Amino acid sequence: MIRAVVFDVGECLLDESREWDGWAAWVGAPRHTFSAQFGAMIAQGRDPMEALRLFRPEFDLAVEREKREAVGEHEWFGENDLYADARLTLKLLRASGLTLGIAGNQTKRATDILRRLFAGYVDLVGSAETMGVAKPDPRFFEILIHSLRMDPREILYVGDRLDEDIRPATALGLRTALIRRGPWGLIHQHHPDADALPTMRIDGLRELTDRVAKHNENHPGNSY
Incomplete structure (x- = not known):
């Protein structure tokens, strides 16, 4: 599951x-x-x-x-920079009992912003700078697996890129979801690996609640 x-x-x-x-x-x-x-x-x-x-x-x-x-141009982003489906999806997934995390190739400052934005929603927030390694290095995903203390097949990593997200995560046994948005997502959707590698392909985050539930219905209990 x-x-x-x-x-x-x-x-x-x-x-x-x-x-x-x-x-x-x-x-x-x-x-x-x-x-x-x-x-x-x-x-x-x-x-x-x-x-x-x-x-x-x-x-x-x-x-x-x-x-x-x-010169005072600090790195920042806020609620208005989030995709419209981001917060609701995390809320629904959290309510379903799933452990949630955020991890990407960001800075420590961005990590601090994410922690504030999603306080109470996620259990783990990491970044390339705080973890000491960046995707697609497999050590990035090894740290995630170790931090979550789960079998890698019990973890779904959601990303928009085949090269930095889906391929390295899949290689370590994680489940993956390729989202079709942003410049990489729209280009990578046509690559043969976009069909072959990810556990699921989605057009938006709101699809995850049903897709994860259906996956878990087909994999009852911990069969690993």
Whole structure:
């Protein structure tokens, strides 16, 4: 049975549009031009940071984040940046008795924001910075498994990317849900692995309550 659901952050719970708009403005990139280059990088399977380096060749995310902090442009997001189905889905899954977590390639500051936003909803909030390792490194998912103290097959990881979410999580035995939204989700949905790898494919988070319940009906008890 699925006993825990862990959510990726960007384009799963959080709409990152405003975040990327901020970076485009920071490097002086016209919004439309940056969006086109950003999409092209994702479609080619390249690091989207390369889109920023077209406008600022020496761009380094950690360095530039420090520069923005120094001038008062702190990393932040709030309730209005969450996808509309995020909070209700967590509430319903929590009410059904599932253990819930959030873990993605975010900073410690983002982790603190997530803890405040979802206080009382989740049992675990982690990030690449607080865990000391980033996806798709398998150690990221090994830490999740260890923290939850469950068989990996009892954990469902929900993400929008095949490369950073679904493939590495599946390789370690976790159940996975691929969500079709955000730039990666819409592009990766056409890849053959999008049908072959995930336990389930969803268009929105609200589908999870029924999908998890149906999965557990078909896997009564702990048969592992």
